[in-house]
Amino acid sequence: MLRVENLCTHFHSKGKTIRAVDGVSLSVDRGEILGLVGESGCGKSTLSRTIMQLIPPTSGKIFLEDRDLSGLTPKEIRRERLNFQMVFQDPYASLNPRMTVFSALAEALRRRHPNLAKDDLSREVGTLMEKVGLAARFMKKYPHEFSGGQRQRIAIARALAPEPRLIIADEPVSALDVSIQSQIINLLMNLVRELDLTMLFISHDLSVVHYIADRIAVMQQGRLVEIGSADQVMHEPEHDYTKTLLEAIPRVAEHI
Secondary structure, eight states, rough: OOEEEEEEEEEEEEEEEEEEEEEEEEEEEETTOOOOOOOTTHHHHHHHHHHHTSSSOOOEEEETTTTEEGHHHHHHHHHGGGGEEEOOOHHHHHHHHTSSSSHHHHHHHHOOOOTTOOHHHHHHHHHHHHHEEEETTGSOOOGSSHHHHHHHHHHHHHHHHHHHHHHESSTTTTTTTTTHHHHHHHHHHHHHHHOOOOEEEEESOOHHHHHHHHHEEEEEEEEEEEEEEEEHHHSSSSSSSHHHHTTOOOOOOOOO
16 A cells, blocks of 8 residues: 655755655555554654655655655645545644534545535535544534544544545554543554555554554664564564663553
């Protein structure tokens, strides 16, 4: 579904070159959840935004179902972006506070189905809301009237509205209460199975990634240092940096 080849995203500031993404190659198979993990500042969010074409790559190739995204015009990218959507870390920042849930979801639905009749549009918005665990009767409310977890459900519904085949979830639970995180993670896992989606799930928390992902890629200072099955990376890590991430996972003391 997704293939990245030797991708680089560099920034220049005050005479220095910041190699945020530095020669990353990876692939995500259809129906797979690939977890991308690394500490803050390692370049994983820059990688996700480069794949989404929100940040232009310095070099390298990005293929979605064998179509080279890096060679498309801005107009072609907007059209192709119907097939790959993003869920951001902060749902409140990613939602327009002046738009009701109905308006936000309807706008996204019309991107794929511009001639959808008004009654059909309301029904589709309601179906989307129920699919992410929200009651359709709340569609006329604004983002500030919802909790953080509910807002993230709205953001997920908006990402699903154009019927994409690939979802990039960039730290989608890190801004939420711990009690809500597992609900959102389980929701994403269920949606991948039910809708035959493919997902790149990004987090700094290796235990969260291990729970949701089929495979895990570990990123450090702009480079991938390890990639393998979720169990392999979790229980038999090869790289010292991966071992450091594992050691940083909080554990309940065996003896109190």
